[in-house]
Amino acid sequence: MLTILGKRASINVRKVMWTCDELGLDWRQEDWGAGFRDTHVDEFRALNPNAMVPVLLDGDFVLWESNSIIRYLANRQGDEALYPREARARARVDQWLDWQASDLNRSWSYAFMALVRRSPSHTDADQVEASLQAWTGFMKILDGRLTETGAFVAGTDFSLADIAIGLSVNRWFETPFDHPPLPAVEAYYRRLGERPGFREHGGNGVA
Ligand SMILES: N[C@@H](CCC(=O)N[C@@H](CS)C(=O)NCC(=O)O)C(=O)O
Numbered sequence: 001m002l003t004i005l006g007k008r009a010s011i012n013v014r015k016v017m018w019t020c021d022e023l024g025l026d027w028r029q030e031d032w033g034a035g036f037r038d039t040h041v042d043e044f045r046a047l048n049p050n051a052m053v054p055v056l057l058d059g060d061f062v063l064w065e066s067n068s069i070i071r072y073l074a075n076r077q078g079d080e081a082l083y084p085r086e087a088r089a090r091a092r093v094d095q096w097l098d099w100q101a102s103d104l105n106r107s108w109s110y111a112f113m114a115l116v117r118r119s120p121s122h123t124d125a126d127q128v129e130a131s132l133q134a135w136t137g138f139m140k141i142l143d144g145r146l147t148e149t150g151a152f153v154a155g156t157d158f159s160l161a162d163i164a165i166g167l168s169v170n171r172w173f174e175t176p177f178d179h180p181p182l183p184a185v186e187a188y189y190r191r192l193g194e195r196p197g198f199r200e201h202g203g204n205g206v207a
Contacts, residue, residue: 002027006053012066018201019070096161107134146184
């Protein structure tokens with residue numbers, strides 16, 4: 001039985017829960033992180049010195065960093081549908097996973113803290129605008145990619161990249177601002193909604 005440490009509302013924890021369900025794995029989850037158990041205690045920092053969720057416990061194997069965890073889980077199961085072994089196909093999945101964790105994630109950070117979390121330290125209107133513009137620019141790149149594939153991020157098949165990006169698209173639509181039309185992203189969001197794993201973990205994001 002796998003244990004996932006982290007609150008269910010967290011986008012990065014939801015990546016792991018969704019991947020476990022796609023792979024048919026048995027898992028349990030404990031609520032850690034802001035609003036729940038404090039991750040800054042020694043017990044948690046011994047597992048992840050960053051004091052962040054998620055953390056995966058697989059027996060005595062401990063792993064943090066959400067995209068690394070979902071890669072590990074697919075590798076552990078030898079699942080080549082979610083994470084192909086062929087070098088170029090795998091690189092394409094990795095490219096979008098890394099893009100999600102770096103450029104895309106960084107772009108939304110200020111706007112998300114201001115507009116969703118209502119953080120008192122994120123009230124600068126110019127920075128909100130700059131964040132929304134950067135985020136929109138990256139979402140246009142995603143829209144172009146999804147127009148090309150007509151299906152999923154890495155190509156015709158659903159992959160790990162769609163778990164990270166699908167949750168990010170949920171964040172995009174759930175953040176209150178005037179969204180520009182992105183037809184391929186909208187169609188993709190509806191396509192993801194056909195998957196039980198997305199309905200369970202993808203469409204309820206608040207953190
Ligand atoms: N790069 C890390 C980021 C993890 C992260 O930002 N986790 C957030 C929740 S989404 C967190 O732990 N925040 C502090 C808290 O909730 O206490 C990953 O992808 O796992």
